[in-house]
Amino acid sequence: MEEGTVLDICGLSKTYKNKRGVDRISIQVSQGDVYGLFGPNGAGKTTVMKAATGLMKADQGIIRLFGHDVAVDHEAAMNQVGVLIEKPALLEYMTGYKNLELAARLYPRLPKARIDEALALVGLEAHGREKVAHYSLGMKQRLGIASALLSKPRLLILDEPTNGLDIEGMIEMRSLIAQLAREERMTFFLSSHLITEMELVCNRIGIVYGGRLIQEGTIDELLQSGGQTQSLESFYVSRIQAVREEERNGAVEAGRR
Amino acid sequence: MELLKRAAVNELDKLLAKGKTKLFLLLTGLLPVIGMPIVLQLQNMFGVTGVGRDQYPIAVLNMMTLFIVPLTVFMNASDMFSGELGDKTIRSMLVRPVSRMKIFASKLLALFAAVAVQLGLAGLVSAGASFFLPAAGSIGQGMAEAALAYAAAALPMFVLCIAAAVLAQGFKNASGALAVLILLYGALKLLEYIFPHVMAFSPTAYTDWHSLWIGGSVSFGKLFTIFNFLAGCGIVMYALGYMAFDNKEV
Numbered sequence: 315m316e317e318g319t320v321l322d323i324c325g326l327s328k329t330y331k332n333k334r335g336v337d338r339i340s341i342q343v344s345q346g347d348v349y350g351l352f353g354p355n356g357a358g359k360t361t362v363m364k365a366a367t368g369l370m371k372a373d374q375g376i377i378r379l380f381g382h383d384v385a386v387d388h389e390a391a392m393n394q395v396g397v398l399i400e401k402p403a404l405l406e407y408m409t410g411y412k413n414l415e416l417a418a419r420l421y422p423r424l425p426k427a428r429i430d431e432a433l434a435l436v437g438l439e440a441h442g443r444e445k446v447a448h449y450s451l452g453m454k455q456r457l458g459i460a461s462a463l464l465s466k467p468r469l470l471i472l473d474e475p476t477n478g479l480d481i482e483g484m485i486e487m488r489s490l491i492a493q494l495a496r497e498e499r500m501t502f503f504l505s506s507h508l509i510t511e512m513e514l515v516c517n518r519i520g521i522v523y524g525g526r527l528i529q530e531g532t533i534d535e536l537l538q539s540g541g542q543t544q545s546l547e548s549f550y551v552s553r554i555q556a557v558r559e560e561e562r563n564g565a566v567e568a569g570r571r
Numbered sequence: 572m573e574l575l576k577r578a579a580v581n582e583l584d585k586l587l588a589k590g591k592t593k594l595f596l597l598l599t600g601l602l603p604v605i606g607m608p609i610v611l612q613l614q615n616m617f618g619v620t621g622v623g624r625d626q627y628p629i630a631v632l633n634m635m636t637l638f639i640v641p642l643t644v645f646m647n648a649s650d651m652f653s654g655e656l657g658d659k660t661i662r663s664m665l666v667r668p669v670s671r672m673k674i675f676a677s678k679l680l681a682l683f684a685a686v687a688v689q690l691g692l693a694g695l696v697s698a699g700a701s702f703f704l705p706a707a708g709s710i711g712q713g714m715a716e717a718a719l720a721y722a723a724a725a726l727p728m729f730v731l732c733i734a735a736a737v738l739a740q741g742f743k744n745a746s747g748a749l750a751v752l753i754l755l756y757g758a759l760k761l762l763e764y765i766f767p768h769v770m771a772f773s774p775t776a777y778t779d780w781h782s783l784w785i786g787g788s789v790s791f792g793k794l795f796t797i798f799n800f801l802a803g804c805g806i807v808m809y810a811l812g813y814m815a816f817d818n819k820e821v
Contacts, residue, residue: 367666370820389574392668403662408588413663416584419577420667461663 318345320469320501321366326375328361336361336525338375343469343503343518348495350516351505352550357522359505360400363473366503367397379469396467398475402458404446410457411442414464421465432460435490451478459487463494469501470494476511488515513546521550528557575673575680578664582681586647592685595643599689602639603631603697610704625713627701628694629720629785635693636724636778637760640686641731645752647685648735651678652816654745659821675736675816679809682732687725694721716785724781726798730774730805737812740819774804 321343329335336358343349351359364370366377368384368391377384382391404413414429433442436456446454455478462470475491476484492515494500506512512519513533520530529536533546540549586592610627655661664674698714735752742748756775763770770776780797783789 364820369662369665371818388670389668392666395666397662397666399662399666400659403660405585405588405660405663408585412584412588416581417663417667419581420574420664420669422573422577 319343320345320380321349321471321503322376322378323362323366324376324378326362326365326377327373328365328370329373334358334525335373336365336522339522339525339527340375341520341527341530343501345468345501346495346499347518348491348502348516349504350512350519351503351522352509352512352519353505353507353522355507358525359507359522360473361525362522363399363471363503363505367395367399367471368392369399394465394468396462396465396470398458398462398471399473401477402454402461404454404457404461406447407445409443409445410438410449410453410460413446413457414442414461417461417464424465428464428466432464435463436460437486452480452483455479456483459490466498467500469503471503473505474507475504476506476508484511491515509546509550519546521553523554523557524561529553574669575677578669578673578677579680579684581664582651582677583684585651586681586685589650591646595639595646596689596692599635599639599643599692600696602634603627603693603700606631606634607700607703624701624704624706625717627704628697628714628717629782631693631697632690632717632720632724632781633779635690636728636781639693640689640728641756641778642753643689644682644686644728644732645735645749645756647682648732648739649742649745649748649752651682652736652739653742653748656740656819656821657743657745662821665821671817672813675813679732679736679812682736683725683729686728686732690721690725690728694718719784720781723784726801727774727777727780730801730808731778733805733808733812734774737808737815740812740815774801777801 319342321341323339323341326339327335327337334356339358339362341349341351341362351362353359361370365372365375366379366384368388371385379391379395380393384391405416408416410433411429414432415426418424418426418429430439430442433439436459438453438456438460441449441453446457449457455475459472459475462472476487479487488511491502491504495502502516504512504516516533518530518532519536521528521536529539531539536546536549537544540552607627610630665671694717698717738752738755739748742751759770759773759775763773763776777797777800780801783794783797
């Protein structure tokens, strides 16, 4: 593992009962990166995220967070990590503040004032005493982000962080990520199926398709490797077409044999 | 240890935030009071002293360990395991720097604490209410025996907590788990009457083992055997429950 690597996914494979999953995915995220995992729905992004946070066990491969194997030393691995996977895991019968209080209790050194700070960071300071059941979808998403930010983590793992947010909320989320990356030197590992969002926020992007990581690099590197492509969207379309072509040729070759 | 304690406090916080927990606590507090006029009325009707002052807390305990506490345990375990696994709110704990071993243990500690509070409350209220009944025998000795019985009653209830935690993990919604746990418990209780010798190997057969601690008629050897059996069941089920919990993918 290279120095400065905060997340090291090495040869991750996971197959579900329906035969889908991810196959030998390796990703390294360095300190200060805003790494975006991009791919269509069902490509395997959430599987990578779940395995990276210990919510799911890998069939093969090792995942290290800050040098600690997440499957072996979960507590040390997750100590400096904030997570939001899919929809926020919130207790609807409690207030927003109480939800954060429960999370804060699991960080013995975290001052209680941090709960109000986290609520203010996502613009929910006026709604902290309301029950989560009365929150809109966007408010729940923001509370989920506040919960991930609560411990002032060095690495934030966010799966589809703009889910449920309106345009204004999406812009706010992007500027929050940019601000945290710039001012707090926070590292991000994000996933999204919206390539324009990735392009606006991330400095490095990995493209997942059919459970495989088919391309990885900075935005400039990706555009350069695409030859004449002007945008990530057109690069993605041409890259996917190439992959499908390879798969078809492979199937024909196998049929001949 | 600090994290385990904090996680257990979280689980208790979650339990207390639910309306049904408060309702069951209220029911536990009211049962001995509501039961009192019924007992008095029955005794007046038949002209006998059925339940004396010293026996009333034990009569309440019998009712608690047969129905009320198991029902509360099943309800809490279903919410804590099936409910949180089903709606994936358990993720809020699993992605924190706390091992699954501590999270599982914290949930069980909260279940145990809820049982202890329920038994303690029932004991105190029934002891208070029993002063309205006619004295029959030594009050001091009766109360001491009742206290011993209430403490002893916690063990089979704790084992029931662990069993419920194991089974509840097999369901993805709390209501389904609760229904199955109640039906299973009812079936096992029924089988105890039909096949008493076979069902001696079921931990549910000892929900009334507190009665063995009263009167000093049962040998220490028998108490020790049952204690070992219940402790053994608890340890085996704890290991099974933790294995299932550790392998859960959410």
